[in-house]
Amino acid sequence: MKIAFIGLGNMGAPMARNLAAAGHEVTGFDTAGTSAEGVTAAGSAIEAVSGAEIVITMLPSGAILRAVADEILPAIAPGAVLLDCSTVDVDSARDVAALAQARGLGALDAPVSGGIGGAAAGTLTFMVGGSDDAFARAAPLFEIMGQKAVHCGPSGNGQAAKICNNMILGVTMIATCEAFALADKLGLSREAMFDVVSTSSGYSWSMNAYCPAPGVGPASPADNDYTPGFAAELMLKDLGLSQQAATAADADTPMGARALELYRSFVEDENGRGKDFSAMLPRFESRRRD
Numbered sequence: 001m002k003i004a005f006i007g008l009g010n011m012g013a014p015m016a017r018n019l020a021a022a023g024h025e026v027t028g029f030d031t032a033g034t035s036a037e038g039v040t041a042a043g044s045a046i047e048a049v050s051g052a053e054i055v056i057t058m059l060p061s062g063a064i065l066r067a068v069a070d071e072i073l074p075a076i077a078p079g080a081v082l083l084d085c086s087t088v089d090v091d092s093a094r095d096v097a098a099l100a101q102a103r104g105l106g107a108l109d110a111p112v113s114g115g116i117g118g119a120a121a122g123t124l125t126f127m128v129g130g131s132d133d134a135f136a137r138a139a140p141l142f143e144i145m146g147q148k149a150v151h152c153g154p155s156g157n158g159q160a161a162k163i164c165n166n167m168i169l170g171v172t173m174i175a176t177c178e179a180f181a182l183a184d185k186l187g188l189s190r191e192a193m194f195d196v197v198s199t200s201s202g203y204s205w206s207m208n209a210y211c212p213a214p215g216v217g218p219a220s221p222a223d224n225d226y227t228p229g230f231a232a233e234l235m236l237k238d239l240g241l242s243q244q245a246a247t248a249a250d251a252d253t254p255m256g257a258r259a260l261e262l263y264r265s266f267v268e269d270e271n272g273r274g275k276d277f278s279a280m281l282p283r284f285e286s287r288r289r290d
Protein backbone atom coordinates (compact mmCIF):
# COMPACT_ATOMS: atom_id res chain seq x y z
CA MET A 1 0.00 0.00 0.00
CA LYS A 2 1.21 3.55 -0.70
CA ILE A 3 1.20 5.44 2.60
CA ALA A 4 1.98 9.06 3.51
CA PHE A 5 3.06 9.71 7.10
CA ILE A 6 3.01 13.31 8.40
CA GLY A 7 4.65 13.91 11.79
CA LEU A 8 7.71 11.72 12.38
CA GLY A 9 8.30 12.52 16.06
CA ASN A 10 8.75 10.21 19.05
CA MET A 11 5.65 8.22 18.14
CA GLY A 12 5.32 8.76 14.39
CA ALA A 13 8.86 7.73 13.44
CA PRO A 14 8.72 4.21 14.89
CA MET A 15 5.15 3.70 13.61
CA ALA A 16 6.22 4.71 10.08
CA ARG A 17 9.31 2.51 10.33
CA ASN A 18 7.17 -0.52 11.24
CA LEU A 19 4.89 0.09 8.24
CA ALA A 20 7.90 0.30 5.92
CA ALA A 21 9.45 -2.82 7.47
CA ALA A 22 6.19 -4.67 6.74
CA GLY A 23 6.65 -3.92 3.03
CA HIS A 24 4.50 -0.81 2.54
CA GLU A 25 5.73 2.09 0.45
CA VAL A 26 5.92 4.90 3.02
CA THR A 27 6.70 8.55 2.26
CA GLY A 28 7.11 10.81 5.28
CA PHE A 29 7.25 14.49 6.11
CA ASP A 30 8.01 16.37 9.32
CA THR A 31 8.62 20.12 9.66
CA ALA A 32 11.59 19.31 11.92
CA GLY A 33 13.23 17.38 9.08
CA THR A 34 13.13 14.06 10.95
CA SER A 35 12.74 10.79 9.07
CA ALA A 36 12.56 7.08 9.83
CA GLU A 37 14.28 3.93 8.64
CA GLY A 38 12.84 2.67 5.36
CA VAL A 39 10.74 5.82 4.89
CA THR A 40 11.24 8.06 1.85
CA ALA A 41 11.58 11.69 2.95
CA ALA A 42 9.38 14.20 1.10
CA GLY A 43 10.14 17.92 0.84
CA SER A 44 6.62 18.95 1.89
CA ALA A 45 3.40 17.52 3.24
CA ILE A 46 1.76 18.00 -0.16
CA GLU A 47 4.54 16.06 -1.86
CA ALA A 48 4.22 13.26 0.73
CA VAL A 49 0.48 12.74 0.16
CA SER A 50 0.70 12.65 -3.64
CA GLY A 51 -0.78 9.34 -4.81
CA ALA A 52 -1.13 7.95 -1.26
CA GLU A 53 -3.96 5.50 -0.51
CA ILE A 54 -3.68 6.14 3.24
CA VAL A 55 -2.49 9.40 4.79
CA ILE A 56 -1.47 9.06 8.46
CA THR A 57 -0.96 12.08 10.72
CA MET A 58 0.77 11.95 14.14
CA LEU A 59 0.89 15.57 15.30
CA PRO A 60 1.10 17.48 18.60
CA SER A 61 -2.30 19.24 18.73
CA GLY A 62 -5.73 19.85 17.21
CA ALA A 63 -4.68 23.29 15.92
CA ILE A 64 -1.73 21.77 14.03
CA LEU A 65 -3.92 18.93 12.72
CA ARG A 66 -6.45 21.49 11.37
CA ALA A 67 -3.66 23.49 9.69
CA VAL A 68 -2.09 20.38 8.14
CA ALA A 69 -5.51 19.12 6.98
CA ASP A 70 -6.27 22.46 5.30
CA GLU A 71 -2.97 22.17 3.45
CA ILE A 72 -3.09 18.51 2.38
CA LEU A 73 -6.76 17.66 1.85
CA PRO A 74 -6.95 19.23 -1.63
CA ALA A 75 -3.85 17.23 -2.66
CA ILE A 76 -5.08 13.79 -1.50
CA ALA A 77 -6.45 11.45 -4.17
CA PRO A 78 -10.24 10.87 -3.87
CA GLY A 79 -11.05 7.57 -2.19
CA ALA A 80 -7.98 7.66 0.07
CA VAL A 81 -8.33 7.43 3.86
CA LEU A 82 -7.08 10.13 6.26
CA LEU A 83 -6.01 8.33 9.44
CA ASP A 84 -5.21 10.71 12.30
CA CYS A 85 -3.43 8.98 15.19
CA SER A 86 -2.67 12.16 17.19
CA THR A 87 -4.37 12.87 20.51
CA VAL A 88 -6.51 15.96 19.85
CA ASP A 89 -9.78 17.52 21.00
CA VAL A 90 -12.99 15.84 19.88
CA ASP A 91 -14.20 18.91 17.94
CA SER A 92 -11.02 19.10 15.84
CA ALA A 93 -11.30 15.38 15.09
CA ARG A 94 -14.94 15.73 14.00
CA ASP A 95 -14.32 18.90 11.95
CA VAL A 96 -11.32 17.45 10.11
CA ALA A 97 -13.24 14.23 9.39
CA ALA A 98 -16.15 16.24 7.97
CA LEU A 99 -13.80 18.23 5.71
CA ALA A 100 -12.16 15.01 4.49
CA GLN A 101 -15.49 13.32 3.82
CA ALA A 102 -16.73 16.37 1.91
CA ARG A 103 -13.77 15.78 -0.44
CA GLY A 104 -14.67 12.12 -0.98
CA LEU A 105 -12.08 10.76 1.46
CA GLY A 106 -12.48 8.24 4.25
CA ALA A 107 -11.59 9.62 7.69
CA LEU A 108 -10.65 7.98 10.98
CA ASP A 109 -9.56 9.41 14.33
CA ALA A 110 -7.39 6.70 15.89
CA PRO A 111 -5.46 7.91 18.94
CA VAL A 112 -3.22 5.39 20.60
CA SER A 113 -2.28 4.01 23.98
CA GLY A 114 1.05 2.33 24.64
CA GLY A 115 3.57 5.15 24.41
CA ILE A 116 6.93 5.22 22.71
CA GLY A 117 7.68 1.62 23.71
CA GLY A 118 4.44 0.40 22.16
CA ALA A 119 5.09 2.43 19.00
CA ALA A 120 8.55 0.87 18.62
CA ALA A 121 7.37 -2.67 19.36
CA GLY A 122 4.20 -2.41 17.22
CA THR A 123 2.00 -3.12 20.23
CA LEU A 124 -0.13 0.04 20.39
CA THR A 125 -3.85 0.00 21.15
CA PHE A 126 -5.90 2.10 18.69
CA MET A 127 -9.22 3.69 19.70
CA VAL A 128 -10.98 4.44 16.46
CA GLY A 129 -13.82 6.71 15.34
CA GLY A 130 -15.18 6.72 11.78
CA SER A 131 -17.08 4.64 9.24
CA ASP A 132 -17.03 0.82 9.02
CA ASP A 133 -15.60 1.07 5.50
CA ALA A 134 -12.67 3.30 6.51
CA PHE A 135 -12.01 1.14 9.59
CA ALA A 136 -11.88 -2.01 7.43
CA ARG A 137 -9.41 -0.38 5.04
CA ALA A 138 -7.08 0.74 7.85
CA ALA A 139 -7.33 -2.55 9.80
CA PRO A 140 -4.24 -4.18 8.18
CA LEU A 141 -2.17 -1.16 9.23
CA PHE A 142 -3.49 -1.28 12.81
CA GLU A 143 -2.31 -4.91 12.90
CA ILE A 144 1.24 -3.85 11.98
CA MET A 145 1.45 -0.84 14.31
CA GLY A 146 -0.52 -2.30 17.18
CA GLN A 147 -1.92 -5.30 18.98
CA LYS A 148 -5.52 -4.12 19.23
CA ALA A 149 -7.88 -1.70 17.47
CA VAL A 150 -11.30 -0.95 18.97
CA HIS A 151 -13.90 0.64 16.66
CA CYS A 152 -15.63 3.02 19.08
CA GLY A 153 -18.27 4.46 16.72
CA PRO A 154 -18.48 7.49 14.43
CA SER A 155 -15.89 10.27 13.99
CA GLY A 156 -14.58 11.73 17.24
CA ASN A 157 -15.39 8.66 19.32
CA GLY A 158 -11.78 7.45 19.23
CA GLN A 159 -10.68 10.74 20.80
CA ALA A 160 -13.57 10.52 23.28
CA ALA A 161 -12.38 7.07 24.40
CA LYS A 162 -8.78 8.24 24.68
CA ILE A 163 -9.48 11.29 26.85
CA CYS A 164 -11.89 9.36 29.11
CA ASN A 165 -9.27 6.62 29.59
CA ASN A 166 -6.53 9.13 30.36
CA MET A 167 -8.75 11.08 32.76
CA ILE A 168 -9.14 7.83 34.76
CA LEU A 169 -5.37 7.28 34.52
CA GLY A 170 -4.52 10.78 35.82
CA VAL A 171 -6.97 10.51 38.70
CA THR A 172 -5.87 7.00 39.73
CA MET A 173 -2.18 7.95 39.53
CA ILE A 174 -2.77 10.89 41.87
CA ALA A 175 -4.85 8.74 44.24
CA THR A 176 -2.12 6.06 44.24
CA CYS A 177 0.62 8.64 44.93
CA GLU A 178 -1.22 10.30 47.78
CA ALA A 179 -2.11 6.94 49.33
CA PHE A 180 1.60 5.97 49.30
CA ALA A 181 2.49 9.31 50.92
CA LEU A 182 -0.16 8.77 53.61
CA ALA A 183 0.98 5.18 54.17
CA ASP A 184 4.56 6.43 54.65
CA LYS A 185 3.40 8.79 57.39
CA LEU A 186 1.41 6.01 59.05
CA GLY A 187 4.53 3.83 59.23
CA LEU A 188 3.51 1.29 56.57
CA SER A 189 6.32 -0.02 54.35
CA ARG A 190 5.92 0.65 50.65
CA GLU A 191 6.33 -3.06 49.94
CA ALA A 192 3.46 -3.92 52.32
CA MET A 193 1.36 -1.13 50.79
CA PHE A 194 1.97 -2.51 47.28
CA ASP A 195 1.38 -6.12 48.31
CA VAL A 196 -1.97 -5.26 49.90
CA VAL A 197 -3.37 -2.74 47.42
CA SER A 198 -2.25 -4.55 44.26
CA THR A 199 -4.35 -7.53 45.35
CA SER A 200 -7.17 -5.58 47.03
CA SER A 201 -9.97 -3.30 45.89
CA GLY A 202 -7.66 -0.27 45.52
CA TYR A 203 -5.77 -1.90 42.66
CA SER A 204 -5.40 -0.17 39.33
CA TRP A 205 -3.02 -0.02 36.38
CA SER A 206 -1.28 2.89 38.15
CA MET A 207 -0.54 0.69 41.17
CA ASN A 208 -0.13 -2.74 39.64
CA ALA A 209 1.66 -2.06 36.33
CA TYR A 210 3.23 1.39 36.78
CA CYS A 211 3.81 1.71 40.50
CA PRO A 212 4.96 5.27 41.34
CA ALA A 213 7.06 4.10 44.32
CA PRO A 214 10.70 3.23 43.41
CA GLY A 215 11.81 -0.33 44.10
CA VAL A 216 8.29 -1.64 44.51
CA GLY A 217 6.26 -3.72 42.06
CA PRO A 218 7.28 -4.34 38.44
CA ALA A 219 9.93 -2.11 36.84
CA SER A 220 8.51 1.35 36.10
CA PRO A 221 9.80 4.91 35.47
CA ALA A 222 9.97 5.36 39.28
CA ASP A 223 12.92 2.94 39.18
CA ASN A 224 14.67 5.15 36.62
CA ASP A 225 14.51 8.48 38.47
CA TYR A 226 11.10 9.17 36.88
CA THR A 227 12.49 9.46 33.36
CA PRO A 228 9.42 9.21 31.07
CA GLY A 229 7.63 6.84 30.15
CA PHE A 230 4.65 9.05 29.80
CA ALA A 231 5.68 12.63 30.52
CA ALA A 232 3.74 14.76 33.02
CA GLU A 233 3.17 17.43 30.35
CA LEU A 234 1.46 14.86 28.09
CA MET A 235 -0.85 13.93 30.95
CA LEU A 236 -1.49 17.66 31.48
CA LYS A 237 -2.40 17.97 27.78
CA ASP A 238 -4.81 15.00 27.93
CA LEU A 239 -6.48 16.21 31.16
CA GLY A 240 -6.93 19.61 29.48
CA LEU A 241 -8.65 17.89 26.54
CA SER A 242 -10.98 15.95 28.84
CA GLN A 243 -11.97 19.11 30.73
CA GLN A 244 -12.49 20.97 27.43
CA ALA A 245 -14.78 18.13 26.32
CA ALA A 246 -16.57 18.01 29.69
CA THR A 247 -17.29 21.74 29.51
CA ALA A 248 -18.58 21.47 25.94
CA ALA A 249 -20.76 18.44 26.77
CA ASP A 250 -21.92 19.85 30.16
CA ALA A 251 -20.57 16.76 31.96
CA ASP A 252 -19.67 16.93 35.66
CA THR A 253 -16.05 15.75 36.14
CA PRO A 254 -14.79 17.17 39.46
CA MET A 255 -11.99 14.62 39.93
CA GLY A 256 -10.78 15.19 36.38
CA ALA A 257 -10.83 18.95 37.01
CA ARG A 258 -8.79 18.58 40.21
CA ALA A 259 -6.32 16.24 38.48
CA LEU A 260 -5.86 18.91 35.79
CA GLU A 261 -5.11 21.55 38.46
CA LEU A 262 -2.59 19.30 40.20
CA TYR A 263 -0.77 18.34 37.00
CA ARG A 264 -0.73 21.99 35.89
CA SER A 265 0.94 23.03 39.19
CA PHE A 266 3.32 20.09 38.94
CA VAL A 267 4.42 20.89 35.37
CA GLU A 268 4.38 24.69 35.52
CA ASP A 269 5.47 25.48 39.10
CA GLU A 270 7.05 22.38 40.62
CA ASN A 271 9.74 21.28 38.14
CA GLY A 272 7.59 18.44 36.86
CA ARG A 273 8.31 19.20 33.19
CA GLY A 274 10.35 16.41 31.61
CA LYS A 275 9.51 13.95 34.38
CA ASP A 276 7.23 10.95 34.18
CA PHE A 277 3.63 11.53 35.25
CA SER A 278 4.15 9.13 38.18
CA ALA A 279 6.72 11.58 39.63
CA MET A 280 3.78 13.08 41.52
CA LEU A 281 4.63 10.81 44.47
CA PRO A 282 7.52 12.90 45.92
CA ARG A 283 5.27 15.96 45.53
CA PHE A 284 2.84 14.52 48.08
CA GLU A 285 5.52 13.66 50.62
CA SER A 286 5.17 16.99 52.36
CA ARG A 287 1.72 18.35 53.18
CA ARG A 288 0.58 21.44 51.26
CA ARG A 289 -2.30 23.77 51.80
CA ASP A 290 -3.18 24.67 48.18
Ligand code: NAD
Nearest residue numbers: 007008009010011012030031032058059060086087115116
Ligand atom coordinates in the same frame (compact mmCIF):
# COMPACT_ATOMS: atom_id res chain seq x y z
P1 NAD B 1 6.44 14.71 19.06
O1 NAD B 1 6.44 16.15 19.44
O2 NAD B 1 7.66 13.89 19.32
O3 NAD B 1 6.11 14.56 17.48
C1 NAD B 1 5.27 15.41 16.78
C2 NAD B 1 5.97 15.71 15.47
O4 NAD B 1 5.11 16.49 14.64
C3 NAD B 1 7.26 16.50 15.65
O5 NAD B 1 8.34 15.78 15.09
C4 NAD B 1 6.99 17.82 14.89
O6 NAD B 1 8.14 18.35 14.25
C5 NAD B 1 5.94 17.38 13.90
N1 NAD B 1 5.15 18.47 13.36
C6 NAD B 1 4.63 19.54 14.02
N2 NAD B 1 3.95 20.33 13.17
C7 NAD B 1 4.03 19.73 11.95
C8 NAD B 1 3.52 20.06 10.67
N3 NAD B 1 2.79 21.17 10.47
N4 NAD B 1 3.79 19.23 9.63
C9 NAD B 1 4.55 18.11 9.83
N5 NAD B 1 5.06 17.75 11.03
C10 NAD B 1 4.80 18.55 12.06
O7 NAD B 1 5.17 14.08 19.76
P2 NAD B 1 4.85 12.52 19.98
O8 NAD B 1 5.28 12.10 21.32
O9 NAD B 1 5.29 11.77 18.75
O10 NAD B 1 3.24 12.58 20.02
C11 NAD B 1 2.45 12.70 18.84
C12 NAD B 1 1.00 12.56 19.24
O11 NAD B 1 0.80 11.30 19.88
C13 NAD B 1 0.52 13.64 20.22
O12 NAD B 1 -0.78 14.01 19.85
C14 NAD B 1 0.57 12.91 21.56
O13 NAD B 1 -0.37 13.45 22.49
C15 NAD B 1 0.19 11.51 21.15
N6 NAD B 1 0.66 10.45 22.06
C16 NAD B 1 1.94 10.47 22.53
C17 NAD B 1 2.34 9.45 23.40
C18 NAD B 1 3.76 9.42 23.95
O14 NAD B 1 4.01 8.64 24.87
N7 NAD B 1 4.69 10.22 23.40
C19 NAD B 1 1.46 8.42 23.75
C20 NAD B 1 0.17 8.43 23.20
C21 NAD B 1 -0.22 9.45 22.36
